[in-house]
Amino acid sequence: xxxxxxxxxxxxxxxxxxxxxxxxxxxxxxxxxxxxxxxxxxxxxxxxxxxxxxxxxxxxxxxxxxxxxxxxxxxxxxxxxxxxxxxxxxxxxxxxxxxxxxxxxxxxxxxxxxxxxxxxxxxxxxxxxxxxxxxxxxxxxxxxxxxxxxxxxxxxxxxxxxxxxxxxxxxxxxxxxxxxxxxxxxxxxxxxxxxxx
Ligand code: GAR
Numbered sequence: 001x002x003x004x005x006x007x008x009x010x011x012x013x014x015x016x017x018x019x020x021x022x023x024x025x026x027x028x029x030x031x032x033x034x035x036x037x038x039x040x041x042x043x044x045x046x047x048x049x050x051x052x053x054x055x056x057x058x059x060x061x062x063x064x065x066x067x068x069x070x071x072x073x074x075x076x077x078x079x080x081x082x083x084x085x086x087x088x089x090x091x092x093x094x095x096x097x098x099x100x101x102x103x104x105x106x107x108x109x110x111x112x113x114x115x116x117x118x119x120x121x122x123x124x125x126x127x128x129x130x131x132x133x134x135x136x137x138x139x140x141x142x143x144x145x146x147x148x149x150x151x152x153x154x155x156x157x158x159x160x161x162x163x164x165x166x167x168x169x170x171x172x173x174x175x176x177x178x179x180x181x182x183x184x185x186x187x188x189x190x191x192x193x194x195x196x197x
Contacts, residue, residue, distance in 0.1 A: 003187040004032035006082035008090040013043020014172065015088040015109055015179050020050050022180035029187035033080040035073075037092055053080065059092055070098040084187060087141065088179070096143040106141040107186060109179050111171050113137060113153060118146035123164040123171065134158050134167055136175045138182040138194075152182040152194030 005023065007016045016034060023030050034047035035055045044054045057076050062069035069092075077085070087108040099106070112122035114137040126134045135155040142148035154174040158167060174196065181194045 002027075003029040003083040004081060005029045005084045005086055005183070005187070006033040006035060006077050006080060007031065007047075007086045007088050008035050008037075009041055009043040009088045010036060010038050010091040011041055011043065011089045013041065013046050013088065015175055016043050016086075017046050017050075018176035018180050019086060019088065019183055020047065020052060022184065027184060027187070029084065029183065032082045033077065035077065037069075037073075037090070043089075066095050067097060070095060074098065074101060084183075085141075086179070086183060093145060094141070099141055099143050102141070104140065107138055107151060107182065108141050108146070108148075109136060109138050109175055110146050111136050111168065111175065113155065114139060114146060114150060121164075123167040126158065127162060127164060127167065131158055134171055136171050136178055138179055140191075149191070150193055151186060151191060152178050152196070154178040154196035 007019060009016050020031050031052045033055060034043060034052050035057060036044055037057060037059045039056045047054050055076050057073045059069045085102050085106040113135045117125045133155050135153060137150055138152045139150050140148040156170045156174055178196055185194060
């Protein structure tokens, strides 16, 4: 039996597409659901075009009631009985309660070489610091933001004339290699980190 994967996103979903496209053949997982907190997320159409069920759980009606939003999120996700959740540009911070429900079964991709640059604006911060390399990390999700055991990392060189935009594009291309590589291992029960290149 394949592991069932739910992918959560808020935006264009290029990582989601890379994950969907990887789950074929002898891959130990198959997509069960793509869910967004934003109805206009570009990733939803891309998932639907690939025949994957999509759902929207809007966070806004819940206002400051994060637990209320997460209860709705959890209920919708459970309709699809996933084994694994992949966060792929899902731009909501999850509370300890939600994370606990998925502990050891939820992974995230973050556009920095963690533990450097948790949070936002990672590329601008790497450039401001004069870093010679940047990259991305896939990690298990724990209650602390952008923390949790590292499951893989990919490094890219920083060019002298890089802007946050050019660096983001170079890192994103590596995200599309790293995330599928990690998911394949993780779905097979192997938590050995993937180091790229
Ligand atoms: C990716 O760069 C991902 O690493 C980042 O959002 C982008 C989503 O792009 N995630 C975070 O910053 C999470 N803190 P995509 O929608 O094209 O996959």
